[in-house]
Amino acid sequence: xxxxxxxxANSPAPGAAPLAATTAGLARGADELLRGCxxxxxxxxxxxxxxxxxQDLARHIVDAASAFAPTDVRLVGDLDADYPAxxxxxxxxxxxxxxxxxxxxxxxxxxxxxxxxxxxQRLDELGARHAHxxxxxxxxxxxxxxxxxxxxxxxxxxxxxxxxxxxxxxxRNALGTDIRFDLDPDRPWIALTGLYxxxxxxxxxxxxxxxxxxxxxxxxxxxxVIGYPFNAETGLLAQPVRFEVRAGRLVxxxxxxxxLAARLREWFSRDEHAGxxxxxxxGTNLACTALTGNLLFDENVPGCHIALGHPFGDYTxxxxxxxxxxxxxxxxxxxxxxxLPLIADGRYVxxxxxxxxxxxxxxxx
Numbered sequence: 001x002x003x004x005x006x007x008x009a010n011s012p013a014p015g016a017a018p019l020a021a022t023t024a025g026l027a028r029g030a031d032e033l034l035r036g037c038x039x040x041x042x043x044x045x046x047x048x049x050x051x052x053x054x055q056d057l058a059r060h061i062v063d064a065a066s067a068f069a070p071t072d073v074r075l076v077g078d079l080d081a082d083y084p085a086x087x088x089x090x091x092x093x094x095x096x097x098x099x100x101x102x103x104x105x106x107x108x109x110x111x112x113x114x115x116x117x118x119x120x121q122r123l124d125e126l127g128a129r130h131a132h133x134x135x136x137x138x139x140x141x142x143x144x145x146x147x148x149x150x151x152x153x154x155x156x157x158x159x160x161x162x163x164x165x166x167x168x169x170x171x172r173n174a175l176g177t178d179i180r181f182d183l184d185p186d187r188p189w190i191a192l193t194g195l196y197x198x199x200x201x202x203x204x205x206x207x208x209x210x211x212x213x214x215x216x217x218x219x220x221x222x223x224x225v226i227g228y229p230f231n232a233e234t235g236l237l238a239q240p241v242r243f244e245v246r247a248g249r250l251v252x253x254x255x256x257x258x259x260l261a262a263r264l265r266e267w268f269s270r271d272e273h274a275g276x277x278x279x280x281x282x283g284t285n286l287a288c289t290a291l292t293g294n295l296l297f298d299e300n301v302p303g304c305h306i307a308l309g310h311p312f313g314d315y316t317x318x319x320x321x322x323x324x325x326x327x328x329x330x331x332x333x334x335x336x337x338x339x340l341p342l343i344a345d346g347r348y349v350x351x352x353x354x355x356x357x358x359x360x361x362x363x364x365x
Contacts, residue, residue: 208285
């Protein structure tokens with residue numbers, strides 16, 4: 001998970017390339033974003049926040065919105081070069097337009113806007129429905145957003161129900177991942193469906209994942225994609241970073257790029273829980289068919305990502321905090337839940353409904 005933030009056919013064969021982003025796909029993705037995910041109508045005021053690097057893609061969103069609702073587009077500057085100035089431009093645009101629907105489609109390598117409480121507070125005050133799309137690329141808009149998000153939501157909820165009550169998960173892949181997670185069956189699994197249709201709701205898009213906070217973990221993670229703030233720099237790694245985890249905490253990491261390894265080690269020592277396993281998530285957007293190197297897309301691919309750092313306790317029930325949260329994406333994993341197969345080499349088993357876990361026992365209210 002990243003900060004706030006009828007069954008479809010099964011995913012294509014492992015190793016299949018992501019869907020090509022055609023002009024028609026980009027238009028469909030923009031329309032699904034607005035009408036499907038954000039439930040925008042002619043009564044809304046739409047604001048698209050973008051930058052020079054992303055404005056050509058954002059134009060598809062502006063055109064789709066302009067077809068039925070008053071729409072403004074604003075360039076907000078470079079958030080990575082001068083965050084205070086860019087944030088001021090964002091704030092000014094929100095104050096001037098007072099939108100009911102907002103889309104952020106701009107570069108933000110440090111993911112600072114997503115973690116800025118002032119931004120979310122202002123959206124809450126406006127009652128805006130919000131789509132957060134840092135590092136938007138053609139595959140994210142033309143493939144990840146071109147799904148029917150009613151189906152994404154239905155499948156995500158199905159997977160959430162299947163996982164509720166589970167006690168253990170194992171993950172393996174051909175690149176060296178071999179790790180076991182111990183779970184509390186009373187902790188909730190949360191489905192992020194991409195549907196932000198009520199005032200004040202918002203999150204990243206494309207979307208489609210189900211996540212929890214494990215109790216403990218032991219083993220090795222071979223991560224092919226590293227999340228923010230490293231994602232823009234590293235993309236899809238030719239060789240994964242290996243993370244050794246014992247008793248739920250990072251004890252060692254290795255990569256042939258000594259500079260990258262050193263920066264990661266420093267990042268995961270920033271506070272007491274920065275190197276602690278905070279999240280396990282499975283991707284549930286079957287339109288996202290293979291890793292691309294862009295976390296915005298990749299964390300939704302059928303498979304899994306594992307986060308070190310902040311566990312989003314308001315959602316998961318975990319009772320600790322970190323200022324760090326970095327997603328580690330595993331390529332084409334095989335995942336078993338309480339010994340039963342859920343995903344095999346990056347494909348959901350057919351049918352996933354064959355999995356059934358006992359309902360957790362809860363104390364009377």
